[in-house]
Amino acid sequence: MESHIFRIGKDQPASSVRPPPLYFLGLDLGQRADYSAISIIQEPVWVPPYLDTWVKGEPLPIAGCYVAPNRLMETLPAFYQRRAEQAKRNRDGQERERLRTGVRSVEQPSAPRERPVLDLRYLHRWPLGTSYPAIVADVGRLMARDPLRNMCRLAIDATGVGVAITDLFKQAKIAHTAISITGGNTVNATSGQSVSVPKRDLAMLTQALLQSDRLRLAARMPLLDTLKAELQSFEVKISAVSGHDTYEAWRSGQHDDIVLATCLAVWLREWTNERGSAFMYRYDDRGGGNAPGYPLD
Secondary structure, three states: OOHHHHOOOOOOOOOOOOOOOOEEEEEEOOOOOOOEEEEEEEOOEEEOOOOOEOEOOOOOOEOOEEEOHHHEOOOHHHHHHHHHHHHHHHHHHHHHHHHHHOOOOOOOOOOOOOOOOEEEEEEEEEOOOOOHHHHHHHHHHHHOOOOOOOOEEEEEEOOOOOHHHHHHHHHOOOOOEEEEEEOOOOOEEEEOOEEEEEHHHHHHHHHHHHHOOOEEEOOOOOOHHHHHHHHHHOOEEEOOOOOOEEEOOOOOOOOOHHHHHHHHHHHHHHHHHHOOOHHHHHHOHHHOOOEOOEOOO
8 A cells, every 4th residue: 555545644643532433444354265355445524614624735725525534734633623622612602692692592403414425545455375364464554554543444254264363353453343244134233343244235335335426436546447347247136036135246256355345344334324423423414413522513
C-alpha cells in the first residue's frame, strides 16, 4: 500500500475526542490452493453546516457535506474536537437565550442526508502458499499504520479456515469480527466477535451498492481488473427445486478471493450502521438521538 493514499496529516496528537472508524477491512483467508486477499473500504466524513472546513484544492471553506478524510486540511482528531466544541457553544447559546427570554428555542431538524458513497481504496492478494502467521503479521502491520490505526474494523471469513486460524488473530491482539458464511436467511450474532451471515446478504448488498453508485472503485488500483472480472462471474441464482441460493463464482473452482474480501468489508460497514452504533448517528439521522461525544448538527 502506498502511504499517501490514506495519509491524512502528520502524526495525530492525543485528543479527548476519539474519531470513530472510517475504514472497513475485509479479509478472505484462502486454503492451500486458494489465494488470500484483503480489501479496504473508506467512509467519508460528514461536515456539519456550522463548521467551516477547509479542504485541499478548494479556495473557500465548505460546510454541510461529505468529505473524503484525506482531503481535510486538519487531522481528524482536531476536526472532531472542533466540531464537539462548536456544538457545545451552540447548546450554551441556546440555553442563555432561554434564560433571557423564558422561551426555549425549538431546534430545526436537520435536512435528510443521502447515505454516503463508499470508496474502495485498496486491494491486496498474497501469493499462493503464504502462511497464515505471515498473513496475520501483515494485517497487524497494516492496521497499525496511519490513518488506519485505531480507525478501522476488520471482518474475517472464518467459514473455511475454522477457529484455529482466527485464534491466531486473537493471539496477536488484532480486533476483528469472524464471519461464518451460511445458506440461511438471517444474520446471527453469536458474540460480539462472531457472526453468521447468509451468502445472499453478502452478495446482494455489494451488488446493490455498485448499481446505486454508492460504492466507487479507485481508478488504476492494483487488482482492479481482477475484481471486475470476479464481479462479472459473481451471479446469484435461485434454485427452482430447493429455493436456496447458488453462487457461480463462490468457491466453485475459480478464484473469488478479491470479490469476497470486498463483500466482507462492505457488509461490515452496513451492519455497523444497522446496529445503531455511534458511527451510524454521524452519517444517518434515521437512528434518532445523538451519539455521546459526536453531536449531530
